[in-house]
Amino acid sequence: MKKKQDLIIIGAGISGLYAATLLQEKYNIIILEARERLGGRILTQKGHDLGPSWIWPHQKNILSLIDDLGLEIFSQYTHGQALYDTPSLLQRFDAPPPAPSFRVTGGLIQIINALETKLEKETIHLNQEVLSITEEDSSIYVKTPDQTYKTDYVLSTLAPRLAAEHISYEPALEAKIKKEMLNTPTWMGHTAKCVIEFKNSFWKDQGLSGFVYSQVGPLAEIHDASTNDKAALFGFVQAQASTDNIIEDVKEQMKRLFGSNAEEIIHIYFTDWREERFSSNALDYKGLSAHPEYSLNLSHFNNKLLFIGTETAFTDGGYLEGALTSAKEVVDKLSPV
Numbered sequence: 001m002k003k004k005q006d007l008i009i010i011g012a013g014i015s016g017l018y019a020a021t022l023l024q025e026k027y028n029i030i031i032l033e034a035r036e037r038l039g040g041r042i043l044t045q046k047g048h049d050l051g052p053s054w055i056w057p058h059q060k061n062i063l064s065l066i067d068d069l070g071l072e073i074f075s076q077y078t079h080g081q082a083l084y085d086t087p088s089l090l091q092r093f094d095a096p097p098p099a100p101s102f103r104v105t106g107g108l109i110q111i112i113n114a115l116e117t118k119l120e121k122e123t124i125h126l127n128q129e130v131l132s133i134t135e136e137d138s139s140i141y142v143k144t145p146d147q148t149y150k151t152d153y154v155l156s157t158l159a160p161r162l163a164a165e166h167i168s169y170e171p172a173l174e175a176k177i178k179k180e181m182l183n184t185p186t187w188m189g190h191t192a193k194c195v196i197e198f199k200n201s202f203w204k205d206q207g208l209s210g211f212v213y214s215q216v217g218p219l220a221e222i223h224d225a226s227t228n229d230k231a232a233l234f235g236f237v238q239a240q241a242s243t244d245n246i247i248e249d250v251k252e253q254m255k256r257l258f259g260s261n262a263e264e265i266i267h268i269y270f271t272d273w274r275e276e277r278f279s280s281n282a283l284d285y286k287g288l289s290a291h292p293e294y295s296l297n298l299s300h301f302n303n304k305l306l307f308i309g310t311e312t313a314f315t316d317g318g319y320l321e322g323a324l325t326s327a328k329e330v331v332d333k334l335s336p337v
C-alpha cells in the first residue's frame with residue numbers, strides 16, 4: 001500500500017478540526033494550534049458562548065454536521081417586545097421579527113469536543129504558534145518556537161490577515177497575494193462580547209425578548225442568551241465604549257434597562273476579541289460597516305500550502321458555515337495520494 005503523505009493543519013478552530021476529520025484517511029495529520037485550547041473563535045465558558053452563538057436555517061453544512069455529531073439545537077428566544085435605549089429615552093417597541101436562528105445545546109464548544117473525539121489523540125499539538133513556513137527540496141518545514149516539523153502539505157486556517165502578518169514564508173508570498181490577505185477583514189475581530197448570567201430570566205416575565213438596541217452602552221446590542229438551565233443575556237460592546245470598568249458598567253446598564261430585578265446577577269463573562277492576537281489584529285480594530293464579501297482563493301508553494309478558514313469561503317464567509325464550506329472545498333484541491 002502506498003505510504004500516506006504528511007499534512008500539517010495550522011489552527012484548531014472549527015475549520016481545522018473539520019478538515020482533519022475529512023482528510024485523516026488520506027494523510028498523516030498534525031494540527032498545530034497556538035493557543036492552549038481548541039476552538040479558536042468558538043469559546044464556551046460554563047455553557048455560555050462568548051464567541052459565535054447562532055446558526056441560521058439555510059446553513060446546511062453546519063446543521064448537518066451538528067446532526068451527524070449527535071448534538072441538539074434549540075431556537076433563539078425572541079418572544080416579546082424589545083427595548084430602545086437613548087440618552088434621553090428608554091422605550092419598549094415591537095421589533096420586526098428577526099430571521100429565525102438556532103443555538104447548540106451546551107454551547108458551540110460541543111461541536112469542537114465532538115470533532116476532537118474523531119481524531120487520533122496525538123494529532124493535536126497545543127501551544128504551537130507557527131512562526132514560519134519554508135519550502136526546501138520539495139518538502140515544507142513549519143517552524144514553531146520549539147520545533148520544526150517537516151511535511152508534504154500545509155493547510156493554514158488562520159484569518160488571512162493573521163496568516164499574512166504573523167507567519168513568514170520562504171520563498172515569500174507574492175506581494176499581490178499578501179496585500180489581498182491584509183485587506184481581508186477578520187470577521188468579528190473588532191468585537192467584545194459579554195454574557196450576563198442572572199438568577200432568573202425576569203425579562204421574559206416583563207414581556208420582553210431580551211433584545212435591546214442601546215445608544216448609551218456599554219452594550220450596544222443585547223439578546224437573550226439563556227441555556228436550558230441558566231438565565232442569561234448577552235451583548236456586544238459598543239466600539240467606542242471604554243472597557244476599563246466593563247463589569248461595573250454592564251451592571252449599571254442592566255439596572256437602568258431592567259430595574260432592580262437585574263441586580264440578581266450570578267456572573268458576568270467578558271471576552272474582548274480585539275485583544276486576542278490569535279483571532280484579530282490592529283487592522284480589525286476599527287470595525288466594519290457591513291458584512292464583507294469574502295472570496296479569496298489562495299495558495300503558495302505550488303499548491304502545497306493552501307489557505308482555508310471562514311474568511312476564504314465563497315458562501316457564508318465569516319460564519320461557521322463558511323468555515324466548513326472552505327474546508328470542504330480544499331479536500332478536492334489537495335492532490336490525490
Ligand SMILES: Cc1cc2nc3c(=O)[nH]c(=O)nc-3n(C[C@H](O)[C@H](O)[C@H](O)COP(=O)(O)OP(=O)(O)OC[C@H]3O[C@@H](n4cnc5c(N)ncnc54)[C@H](O)[C@@H]3O)c2cc1C
Nearest residue numbers: 011013014015034040041052053054130309310318319320
Ligand atoms: C464574538 C463573535 C461572535 C460571532 N458570532 C457568530 C455567529 O453567531 N454565527 C456564526 O456563524 N459565526 C459567528 N462568528 C464567527 C465564527 O466564530 C467564525 O466564523 C468561526 O469560528 C471561524 O472558524 P475558523 O476555523 O475559520 O477560524 P478560527 O476559529 O479563528 O481558527 C483559527 C485557529 O488558528 C489558531 N492560530 C492563529 N494563529 C496561529 C499561529 N500562528 N499558529 C498556530 N495556530 C494559530 C487560532 O488560535 C485558532 O484556533 C462570531 C465570531 C465572534 C468572535
